[in-house]
Amino acid sequence: GAVVSQHPSWVICKSGTSVKIECRSLDFQATTMFWYRQFPKQSLMLMATSNEGSKATYEQGVEKDKFLINHASLTLSTLTVTSAHPEDSSFYICSARLGLMNTEAFFGQGTRLTVV
Amino acid sequence: AQSVTQPDIHITVSEGASLELRCNYSYGATPYLFWYVQSPGQGLQLLLKYFSGDTLVQGIKGFEAEFKRSQSSFNLRKPSVHWSDAAEYFCAKGTGTASKLTFGTGTRLQVTL
Numbered sequence: 001g002a003v004v005s006q007h008p009s010w011v012i013c014k015s016g017t018s019v020k021i022e023c024r025s026l027d028f029q030a031t032t033m034f035w036y037r038q039f040p041k042q043s044l045m046l047m048a049t050s051n052e053g054s055k056a057t058y059e060q061g062v063e064k065d066k067f068l069i070n071h072a073s074l075t076l077s078t079l080t081v082t083s084a085h086p087e088d089s090s091f092y093i094c095s096a097r098l099g100l101m102n103t104e105a106f107f108g109q110g111t112r113l114t115v116v
Numbered sequence: 117a118q119s120v121t122q123p124d125i126h127i128t129v130s131e132g133a134s135l136e137l138r139c140n141y142s143y144g145a146t147p148y149l150f151w152y153v154q155s156p157g158q159g160l161q162l163l164l165k166y167f168s169g170d171t172l173v174q175g176i177k178g179f180e181a182e183f184k185r186s187q188s189s190f191n192l193r194k195p196s197v198h199w200s201d202a203a204e205y206f207c208a209k210g211t212g213t214a215s216k217l218t219f220g221t222g223t224r225l226q227v228t229l
Contacts (some may be wrong), residue, residue, distance in 0.1 A: 006159075034216060043206065044160075060120045093159060097215040102167070104148070106214035109159035 006108035023094030030096035139207030
């Protein structure tokens with residue numbers, strides 16, 4: 001089956017530093033990946049859509065300069081949280097789409113970010 | 117804006133009892149509907165999905181869901197709950213695309229022994 005892997009599973013960083021989260025499709029090529037954010041005890045909110053070889057499309061209210069997304073290859077998208085602050089602490093989950101728009105995306109296992 | 121509503125924030129059932137988790141969505145063309153389960157600190161596991169065809173969908177772990185267009189609902193059911201089913205359940209919808217999803221607020225299921 002389609003497997004999506006995120007790395008790291010958890011990370012702790014100091015305020016003001018940047019942290020990169022990787023999302024990889026292990027056994028398929030993903031032209032499109034999605035990044036979601038989940039605050040504690042809340043639902044998942046879509047942050048951005050990442051298309052291979054082009055700029056990401058951000059949802060309203062998401063700061064593109066703070067959450068840098070790069071989708072340089074068909075199997076890898078990265079989310080970099082720049083100048084992290086405690087309020088950025090959250091669970092970040094990516095998903096990757098195997099084919100066209102009417103096909104489902106497969107989720108990674110998520111990354112727990114804690115900013116201290 | 118597209119929305120998904122899960123009216124029940126928290127549900128408690130006894131082990132062995134039946135379960136129904138409610139999900140309502142704002143109507144849109146070609147709704148793609150999903151139910152996911154999330155254990156604490158874990159990622160999402162897909163229980164089942166509806167794209168088209170038979171409105172009663174069977175999923176993993178004995179779950180099923182029924183798509184009712186007239187009621188804009190996609191309720192999740194299980195005839196007999198196991199203690200291991202305790203988790204957070206999310207209903208999600210894609211409109212026009214099956215991959216870009218809007219999630220409901222989730223329902224936390226507690227199972228008593």
